Amino acid sequence: MVQFINRERELEFLEGRCRSGEAELIVLYGRRRVGKTELIRRFGEGWKMMYFLGRLEAREETLRRFSSTLAESFGDSRLMSNPLRDWDAAFEYLAEKSAQRVVLAIDEFPFMAERFPEIVSVLQDKWDNRLKSSMLMLILSGSSVGMMEKHALDYKSPLYGRRTGQWKLDKMGIGHLGAFFPGYGMEDIVRLFACLDAIPGYLVKFSPDKSIADNIRERMLSKGEFLYEEVEILMREELRDPSNYMTILASVAGGVSSFGEICSRSRLEKSLVSKYLHVLERLGIVEKRLPITATAKAVLKSSGALYSMKDNFFDFWFRFVYPNRQELERGAARQVSEAIMPDFERYVSRKFEDFAAEFVSLGHAGTFGRVGKWWGKSREGNIMEIDVAAVNEKSGNALFGECKWQRGVNALKVAEALAGKVEAAAPRAGKVTLAIFAKSFSKRVAKLEGRRVLCFDLKDMERALSARAKKRC
CATH class of the missing domain: 3.40.1350 (Trna Endonuclease; Chain: A, domain 1)
Incomplete structure (x- = not known):
C-alpha cells in the first residue's frame, strides 16, 4: 500500500479550485517521485474524477484510451465503440459534457505534448472558445520540469496565460520522515535524510525493518535495484546529453564549490559550465549560495557565490555510487558498503547542517x-x-x-x-x-x-x- 503523508495544503488548493464554480486549468508539476500521481488520486477520491495517463504510444491508441476513459465516465456506449478521431473532437466532446463540474486529470502530459505537438494548440483554441466558459476542471501534470515549463508555463507556450493556477510539488519536510520509519531513532532519521532527502518515492524503497546500512547496501549499492539506476534514468529523461552534467555533478558532490574550480575540474568552457549549472539549478539538483549577510549588490551579481548539491539523493549517488560503479557492476555491494561507511558518517555530519537549517x-x-x-x-x-x-x-x-x-x-x-x-x-x-x-x-x-x-x-x-x-x- 502506498503511504500518503502530509500534502494537506496541496489538497486544500485543489479542492478549493474544484469548488470555485468556474472553469479551471491547473498545472501540477515537480520532479519525479515527489508524489504527484498519488496526490491526484487522493484528491480524486472526493470527486468524480477522470484520470488519464499519457504514454509514449501511437496517436490512435492514445485517442482510443482517452475515448474509453470519457465513455466510461459519462456512460456513453457509442463513444466506447466509436473512438474520437482527433484532439479537436476530444476537447469538443469535453466541452459539451461540462455544463456541470467535470474533473479530468491528465498525468504525464509532456509525453503527449512531445508525441502529438498539435494537442497544445488545439487545447488553447478550445479553451479560448469553449472550455473557459464551461465547468471543466482540467489538471495537467508532469514530472519533466523542463517539458512542463516548455508546454504549459513558458510565455512561448500556446497555453501561456490560460492556466488558472499552478502548483510545484516539492519534497516533504523533515518533520514527516518519522512517519515513514516509526522505528527509527532521530540519529537514523538524519542519516535517512542524508541518503534520500524527503522524497516519498525513494523513502518507500527502504525497508523500515532494516538498518540504514543494510538499506544502503541492498537498495542503493546493488545493481538492478530501483535506486541504483534512478539518477541516470532521471538525467536521460530531463537532458539531451547528460555526460557533461554528470561531470559537473561529480565535481560538486566531491566538494568543488566555486565556479572557477568547477570549470577547472570539468575542463569545460566557462560559458558551457554556466549554462549547465543554470539548468541544474532550475531542476533543483544544485543550488547557488551566498553568505546570509550578502549585500543586495552581491546577490544581484552572484559575487562570491558557491555551488553545492541541493538534492541529497543526487549528492549521495554521485559521492558513493558513481565513483564505485565498476566494483558495483561486478556485484561488490558489500565490499563497497564497508569501504564507504567511515566517509558516509562525515557526509552525514555535513547534511546535519542542512537538517538543522x-x-x-x-x-x-x-x-x-x-x-x-x-x-x-x-x-x-x-x-x-x-x-x-x-x-x-x-x-x-x-x-x-x-x-x-x-x-x-x-x-x-x-x-x-x-x-x-x-x-x-x-x-x-x-x-x-x-x-x-x-x-x-x-x-x-x-x-x-x-x-x-x-x-x-x-x-x-x-x-x-x-x-x-x-x-x-
Whole structure:
C-alpha cells in the first residue's frame, strides 16, 4: 500500500479550485517521485474524477484510451465503440459534457505534448472558445520540469496565460520522515535524510525493518535495484546529453564549490559550465549560495557565490555510487558498503547542517525570514564558516548556529568559538542568538556574554518536530 503523508495544503488548493464554480486549468508539476500521481488520486477520491495517463504510444491508441476513459465516465456506449478521431473532437466532446463540474486529470502530459505537438494548440483554441466558459476542471501534470515549463508555463507556450493556477510539488519536510520509519531513532532519521532527502518515492524503497546500512547496501549499492539506476534514468529523461552534467555533478558532490574550480575540474568552457549549472539549478539538483549577510549588490551579481548539491539523493549517488560503479557492476555491494561507511558518517555530519537549517526555518528557534550559511574572513584574514545562519530583516535580529555530529558535546566551548565568528559575520546585527546542534551534550549553556544560547540535541529536535506534526493533524 502506498503511504500518503502530509500534502494537506496541496489538497486544500485543489479542492478549493474544484469548488470555485468556474472553469479551471491547473498545472501540477515537480520532479519525479515527489508524489504527484498519488496526490491526484487522493484528491480524486472526493470527486468524480477522470484520470488519464499519457504514454509514449501511437496517436490512435492514445485517442482510443482517452475515448474509453470519457465513455466510461459519462456512460456513453457509442463513444466506447466509436473512438474520437482527433484532439479537436476530444476537447469538443469535453466541452459539451461540462455544463456541470467535470474533473479530468491528465498525468504525464509532456509525453503527449512531445508525441502529438498539435494537442497544445488545439487545447488553447478550445479553451479560448469553449472550455473557459464551461465547468471543466482540467489538471495537467508532469514530472519533466523542463517539458512542463516548455508546454504549459513558458510565455512561448500556446497555453501561456490560460492556466488558472499552478502548483510545484516539492519534497516533504523533515518533520514527516518519522512517519515513514516509526522505528527509527532521530540519529537514523538524519542519516535517512542524508541518503534520500524527503522524497516519498525513494523513502518507500527502504525497508523500515532494516538498518540504514543494510538499506544502503541492498537498495542503493546493488545493481538492478530501483535506486541504483534512478539518477541516470532521471538525467536521460530531463537532458539531451547528460555526460557533461554528470561531470559537473561529480565535481560538486566531491566538494568543488566555486565556479572557477568547477570549470577547472570539468575542463569545460566557462560559458558551457554556466549554462549547465543554470539548468541544474532550475531542476533543483544544485543550488547557488551566498553568505546570509550578502549585500543586495552581491546577490544581484552572484559575487562570491558557491555551488553545492541541493538534492541529497543526487549528492549521495554521485559521492558513493558513481565513483564505485565498476566494483558495483561486478556485484561488490558489500565490499563497497564497508569501504564507504567511515566517509558516509562525515557526509552525514555535513547534511546535519542542512537538517538543522530546515529545523530553524520551521520556527523552532525563533522567527527568521532567511536561513542559510555564512562564510567570510576575520580581521586577520582567516577564513571562517558558520554552519547555520538566519536573519529577520524587519527586526535586524539574527541567529548563528554550529552543528556537531557528535555525542557529549560541551556547548559552552562551542558557543565561545562561535561568538568569535559572529563578530565578523554580523557586527551591526540587532539581537543575536547562538544555537548549538548536536547528537547529545555533556554540558549545556543558556547564556553567553548576555546573548541567548539555544542547545538542541537530537531528542530536543525529535520532540519539537513531533509536536509540530501532531499540531497539524
